[in-house]
Amino acid sequence: MTKIRLTLPYVFIFLLTALVLDLANPFFDKPARDGGFFLYAGSQILDGKLPYQDFWDSKGPGIFYINALGLVLGGGSRWGVWFVEFFCIFGTFVLLFRSLSKRWGEGAAFFGLTLAGFGLRTVLGYGNYTEEYALLFNAAGLALFLSMVDVERSYWKYLWVGAFFGLSFTFRANNIGGIFAILGAFFLFYGFKRSYLDALRIILVMLAGFALPLLLWTMYFAVLGNAAEMVYASIVFNFSYSAAKDREWLDILGGFGRYGMDWYGWFTLAAWLGLILRFLASFVQRNVSVFEVFLLIWFPIEIVLSNLSGRNFTHYYISWTLAVAIYAAFLFAEAWQLAFKVSALEGWSEPLGAIASVVFIVMLFVISPSSWMRYSESIRAGGGEYIDPISAYIRDTTDPEDLVLTWYPEMGISFMAERTSPVKYLYYPLFLEGSLTKEIEDRYIEDLTETPPQLILDCSRSVDAIPSLDPVTREEQYATPGVKRKMYIQPGMDEIFEFVEANYQIENTIDGCLIFRLNQD
Known part of the structure; x- marks a missing residue:
């Protein structure tokens, strides 16, 4: 019985991932423009072509090679890429669930993960985007950071935090709001305490980890004689791209409009405003933690980074997924504390967790029966791919x-x-x-x-x-x-x-x- 109870949350996560990737089902639709390009790039790599030399785009090399990997796994089929997408999103959700459960309890984890999943479904569309794969590496970096905020420092772990975000950067430069917030949190937290040397050590170790994947990719392309073009396309060019379009300050709030995460973004903003009140209370009591500083600056950074280009493409807001989960879980925990006078971590019992798992699983089937019908049809047909x-x-x-x-x-x-x-x-x-x-x-x-x-x-x-x-x-x-x-x-x-x-x-x-x-x- 215990094994079943422990398995139920992961059944929910599995089904939530499938629901998120419904529109990306290769059996029914052709790929979107960006996703189609990345599939083409992956196929060209398998034909012996070299990114930035034989075909060019302003994305990091990670997205091209992960599509090549998916095509290898699928024998040239889009289903191979779909399974890589599934693995990345499922892994992201598992890391989030485990981290949030340890900090605020399973109730907060279920709540945050559900909102994050539905928000991701809103902006993912037909899938295969740079921001989508980067979620896994960002989640790994954040999970490692969350595991350390209340314990003794480990510089090896800080190095790995930087490395995970460095991997995310090799998919798209804007995907690194998390590491900016972590670095900023350590700088402000230790700077306020005048422990500048501690802040400098942590920041330098994380930056060293961040640089490691970039260095490895640069060495790889240097061997192929194309390192300079890779650096220009994936990093330097993006500065001119961001500056090429005139925009108003209100464009920064594009993620809350018609092309954004709908009300999931607004809910996250409300949770962030609630966090400000919590931060001020801790500040008055001189009990501010580095985690609270991180939460204070993280969501604004994500908002700015996702709107740097001034072009409102829905997939830009995929990177908000982790923020939706964590801020929503925080708000759930605060509301639980106010309502029941006990922390959500202590007040959420094992039987309640099992019941919640079943309820959330049933909810997924009730909310979108058409999605499961589409998957059933795909399975009955033995897979296959739509060709326009x-x-x-x-x-x-x-x-x-x-x-x-x-x-x-x-x-x-x-x-x-x-x-x-x-x-x-x-x-x-x-x-x-x-x-x-x-x-x-x-x-x-x-x-x-x-x-x-x-x-x-x-x-x-x-x-x-x-x-x-x-x-x-x-x-x-x-x-x-x-x-x-x-x-x-x-x-x-x-x-x-x-x-x-x-x-x-x-x-x-x-x-x-x-x-x-x-x-x-």
């Missing part, structure tokens, strides 16, 4: 060695069609004005004109973010009020338009996308 009509057409009308360019860069189509793009800078049409260099534009045009693809897929009308390659369609776009003003129109696009008009003809239209075929001599 465009990818199927490209696969059927080209040879495996033919090059295919996607003008609006939906690289998930290239992945599903198993075709390679001729260009290195796949996202050239969507570069912001302040981040596009002449070298990038010249290289794109050179790749296109010197190795012309057999097909060009033009899905520009799907969102009207860039001009169509077809002059008639382009004029229709320009004639639509307000469309041209919001477009990405790069300086060298006219040269591309002329090249396509001289060398290609429209062969077909599928789902609103134009398919151009290279003229045969």
Whole structure:
């Protein structure tokens, strides 16, 4: 009976993870734009191509290679990547549950984890994002930090905290709000006590750990002769990207709007405001802990980092997941203490924990029965993957060695069609004005004109973010009020338009996308 009771929370976590990843089910949908690019990148690595040299993106190398790992595990199937996603999210939830249970009891852990899971489901969408995989490493770093805040210092553990966040950084630079908050907490806590040497030692050890994964990746790419390009793309370029878009101060609060975590973000903000009251009470009593300082500064840091670019993409707020769990658990523990005059850690009995586990498990089935029906259908079908009509057409009308360019860069189509793009800078049409260099534009045009693809897929009308390659369609776009003003129109696009008009003809239209075929001599 004891084994069953101990297993129930992990059954809940397993089911919660599956619910979070419902839309990412490869059987029903094609990958999202970013996720599709990372799948394409992983497949290119398995074909012997090198990130930043043969294909380029401003993300750290971690996301490309973890997709390659997933494809290896799945034998080239998207299901392999889905299982890696599942492992990372499940591991994140397990680390959170165990850490929160030790600090505030299982009741607080269930509450915080449930809100975090539903919040993550709101912003994850079709999945395979950099922020998603980084959650596991951030959770490991935070769990290690939480295990030390009330005990004697261990510099080896501080080194590992830094290393876990360093791994997170190699997926996306904005994913490291946790380590900023930890470093800031130690600096403020020991600085206020005038123990500057203690603060300096801890900070330097954590920074050394943080640098270790970056150093290893740099050495790896140095052996391949591409270290400088990796550092530029994954770190330096992101500064120009963040500065390329004008934004207002209110843009920092984008995570609380239509593209954010919905009311889960607002609830976390309310919990943070409650934490301020707790902090002030501890400050008056001269009993502030480093953990309270951490909680005071952590959520504001996450808010700022997730909105640095000024572009409100929903997946930017995946990184809030850990904060939702911890602040919600804190608020639960405070409310329990006020209501029952006993701490949530002491007042939550084992039988109550078992009952709560069953209730939360049943709740998951009641809340979203359609999700479990989708999984059942996937299992009955023996897995399988959805292939959209465009990818199927490209696969059927080209040879495996033919090059295919996607003008609006939906690289998930290239992945599903198993075709390679001729260009290195796949996202050239969507570069912001302040981040596009002449070298990038010249290289794109050179790749296109010197190795012309057999097909060009033009899905520009799907969102009207860039001009169509077809002059008639382009004029229709320009004639639509307000469309041209919001477009990405790069300086060298006219040269591309002329090249396509001289060398290609429209062969077909599928789902609103134009398919151009290279003229045969």
